[in-house]
Amino acid sequence: xxxxxxxxxxxxxxxxxxxxxxxxxxxxxxxxxxxxxxxxxxxxxxxxxxxxxxxxxxxxxxxxxxxxxxxxxxxxxxxxxxxxxxxxxxxxxxxxxxxxxxxxxxxxxxxxxxxxxxxxxxxxxxxxxxxxxxxxxxxxxxxxxxxxxxxxxxxxxxxxxxxxxxxx
Amino acid sequence: xxxxxxxxxxxxxxxxxxxxxxxxxxxxxxxxxxxxxxxxxxxxxxxxxxxxxxxxxxxxxxxxxxxxxxxxxxxxxxxxxxxxxxxxxxxxxxxxxxxxxxxxxxxxxxxxxxxxxxxxxxxxxxxxxxxxxxxxxxxxxxxxxxxxxxxxxxxxxxxxxxxxxxxxxxxxxxxxxxxxxxxxxxxxxxxxxxxxxxxxxxxxxxxxxxxxxxxxxxxxxxxxxxxxxxxxxxxxxxxxxx
Numbered sequence: 001x002x003x004x005x006x007x008x009x010x011x012x013x014x015x016x017x018x019x020x021x022x023x024x025x026x027x028x029x030x031x032x033x034x035x036x037x038x039x040x041x042x043x044x045x046x047x048x049x050x051x052x053x054x055x056x057x058x059x060x061x062x063x064x065x066x067x068x069x070x071x072x073x074x075x076x077x078x079x080x081x082x083x084x085x086x087x088x089x090x091x092x093x094x095x096x097x098x099x100x101x102x103x104x105x106x107x108x109x110x111x112x113x114x115x116x117x118x119x120x121x122x123x124x125x126x127x128x129x130x131x132x133x134x135x136x137x138x139x140x141x142x143x144x145x146x147x148x149x150x151x152x153x154x155x156x157x158x159x160x161x162x163x164x165x166x167x168x
Numbered sequence: 169x170x171x172x173x174x175x176x177x178x179x180x181x182x183x184x185x186x187x188x189x190x191x192x193x194x195x196x197x198x199x200x201x202x203x204x205x206x207x208x209x210x211x212x213x214x215x216x217x218x219x220x221x222x223x224x225x226x227x228x229x230x231x232x233x234x235x236x237x238x239x240x241x242x243x244x245x246x247x248x249x250x251x252x253x254x255x256x257x258x259x260x261x262x263x264x265x266x267x268x269x270x271x272x273x274x275x276x277x278x279x280x281x282x283x284x285x286x287x288x289x290x291x292x293x294x295x296x297x298x299x300x301x302x303x304x305x306x307x308x309x310x311x312x313x314x315x316x317x318x319x320x321x322x323x324x325x326x327x328x329x330x331x332x333x334x335x336x337x338x339x340x341x342x343x344x345x346x347x348x349x350x351x352x353x354x355x356x357x358x359x360x361x362x363x364x365x366x367x368x369x370x371x372x373x374x375x376x377x378x379x380x381x382x383x384x385x386x387x388x389x390x391x392x393x394x395x396x397x398x399x400x401x402x403x404x405x406x407x408x409x410x
Binding site: 065129 | 258286304305312313314320322382
């Protein structure tokens with residue numbers, strides 16, 4: 001009789017362990033954003049705000065949504081394409097809307113090239129992208145407000161550190 | 169008396185579908201009753217039914233046990249499973265075979281003539297299997313470049329072959345003789361995964377015989393519903409007093 005009761009208890013305890021599962025939600029990770037910090041060209045150790053910055057992805061009409069559009073910032077995080085090996089953005093300094101609705105300001109075009117590695121995070125998350133071999137190129141125009149670009153880290157696994165420094 | 173009452177109650181709970189068993193008559197000379205010993209061979213009905221109903225699952229499990237003594241059995245399960253699972257952002261297939269070997273100990277005190285069992289058991293389980301990652305999309309909470317969908321990761325199936333796993337299993341189950349030598353059984357199983365070849369870019373998420381592998385936990389659960397037939401080999405006197 002004691003044996004039977006023990007059996008039932010074992011079963012009951014066994015089921016308790018499986019009442020909830022964390023596997024179905026994703027908490028382990030996310031495809032990282034590219035973190036860019038803007039530094040002063042005159043004092044390269046000093047962060048410097050870009051007045052009313054706007055960043056628009058190439059081929060997109062709307063600016064990126066990771067920060068408030070047309071605000072003064074010295075650090076932004078921008079999303080890279082996860083299905084192509086390069087992403088081009090237009091960074092507009094002193095962006096504003098003209099009376100006819102067109103955009104004014106100094107626009108510079110920057111292309112980020114990289115390799116992508118699919119990285120399995122967990123059952124709930126599935127695969128995220130880790131970017132490697134990051135290279136940045138600035139399209140030359142008559143009046144670049146971006147003076148220099150420095151890649152701090154070529155591997156983008158998380159958003160904890162600055163990946164790219166832009167001097168202006 | 170209380171012992172029989174509780175046994176009987178457990179028996180009813182576990183075998184609600186079975187109304188009556190055909191017991192041999194209990195004679196006054198019941199101490200001369202002989203127990204039948206033999207090999208019991210069967211098949212898991214739940215895996216057959218699931219195979220028929222679920223397009224993404226094919227499985228078969230053969231079960232066997234051999235009676236060693238009054239309450240002790242050597243038991244084994246041999247199975248093959250093929251399961252395709254669609255998760256949120258990826259689709260993978262697991263295909264492989266497993267073997268579980270161990271013992272069952274009957275804790276049910278049969279009346280003379282009864283051949284039923286409520287048992288606890290233990291198994292050592294092994295599985296070799298292949299994983300195929302059929303396709304996946306990239307998880308990304310930023311929706312700027314893909315506002316309505318997730319970016320395609322890969323559409324070419326990727327193989328992860330010759331994976332293995334081993335585990336210990338604790339079992340609680342019941343077997344009921346529905347006809348002479350024909351048994352219906354049910355069991356629940358708690359597995360403890362102690363080794364697996366979990367390497368490469370796609371981890372082991374499901375193991376034939378063990379079922380779902382959860383992250384951060386070594387435990388797995390399973391069950392079966394068996395139909396088995398006992399091939400009697402010899403009879404042995406039951407002791408007068410159990």
